[in-house]
Amino acid sequence: MTTATLPGTLSLGLARGATELREFFRQKENLIFTISLPALLMLLLGTVYVREAAAGQMFAASMIGAGIISTSFVGLGMSVVADREDGTLKRLRGTPMPFTSYFIGKIVLVFVSSLFEAALLMVVAVWRFDVELPSSAEKWLTFAWVFTLGVISCSLIGVALSAIAKSTRNAAGVLNLPYIVLQFLSGVFIAQTMLPESLRTVGSLFPLKWVCQGFRSVFALNDGYAVMEAAGSWELGKIALVLGAWTIVGLVLVSRTFKWSNTSR
Template sequence: MTTATTTRPALPSPLRLGLARGGSELREFFRQKENLIFTVSLPAVLMLLLGTVYVKEAAAAQMFAASMIGAGIISTSFVGLGMSVVGDREDGTLKRLRGTPMPFTSYFIGKIVLVFVSSLVEAALLAVVGIVRFDLQLPTSLDKWLTFAWVFSLGVIACSLIGVALSALAKSTKTAAGVFNLPYVVLQFLSGVFIMQSALPESLRTVGSFFPLKWVCQGFRSVFALDDGYAVMEAAGSWELGRTALVLGAWTVIGLVLVARTFRWSNTSR
């Protein structure tokens, strides 16, 4: 007599599960029309209002539009993703996922897919607004677009991880808005979005230079600047792209460590 043995089918790889989860996240994101409109349109509205009131010269408009594109994608990755994780924890999504074979990494791969796509949509919308309203000129050289690509990627990843880590401080979606929006708004003033850093007191410039938003916006200004002469408008008088890569890379590592130490599946346990 032979004993039949049954083998369980192998689970898909964490990457494949994560991409599938990312597809679900995107469908849900684009299905929620009100959330989509307000999340994506807010930076564009701020660009229109502030740019119309304060920006009068073509050079200033070019730099302002570049800074707003940087601030827009940080809004999507830091604020949007952080609040999304809080929502998943509050409604029990994370608790249910913990009981499935899907590994922890697949959940975050799905979130990163969502953030990359939504951030690209955000950047495209802000670029269109900049072109139509402020005569934003897009870069024409390949090296500029390559700089945009790595600043965009490092900025999204670093700020997404920071947003996930900070989500541990918010017990509900009601408190999450304050947890995420307060530092985001303050850092926009300290990072050269609304006011050029060269115009800020040295103490505030120093504080702003510790955080990713300053370096993402500065990197994007280097991409959209009409020529390298505009670098003198920066606090250091140069684009500092090497330091930009180092700071964003460092925040990526810091974010990973913070997520590993602070992430909670529910409001009552790690």
């Protein structure tokens, strides 16, 4: 008699990711809101603030970064709270699917939705603000690794913070408050060179600043735009280091704070 072998952690995670994507695309209102909101904000704010091509390039890059972080940090964190609240996590705990596979599935969802969101933001940026997309493979490679590290690190941080929220009702405040504040400290709406040094320091402690800076390096028409950054350069090595460090910190936080229900670990 042979014993059936259970699928591996990665296989289960990818299968869970496919389930998450099906549920996401079936909820058309949520789909439209999640993907279109950053593009709508870009359109409204850009119409008010963007007056020249150079500003459009940098603003579009920052909004793409902020949109991706919104999906991975805020969106995923609230999704985990909802799964905990409606009993999904409790039911999954009783299956052979390991804890890691659940998160692989969630990150698959975030990657796909963030790609759709980034694509829509680029379309709006090109159409409304005449933004020029990168033309070199090197810049698209930079976009890819900044995107990947940004999504993973901020997804993990969002999941860790979701442990604080007891319900979807208060999850919005727990997750949106730091996100909104950090947009002003990370060069999304205000160039970091215009901020007091103390606020620049606070913003530089978190991933949003580095994701947006990485994307600005991708969309900049030339390296002269780097003088608008706090350090006067793109600091790509530092971006990789900070986002990699936050990925490790996120993993540690999730392993120590994740709860299957509001009453137990």
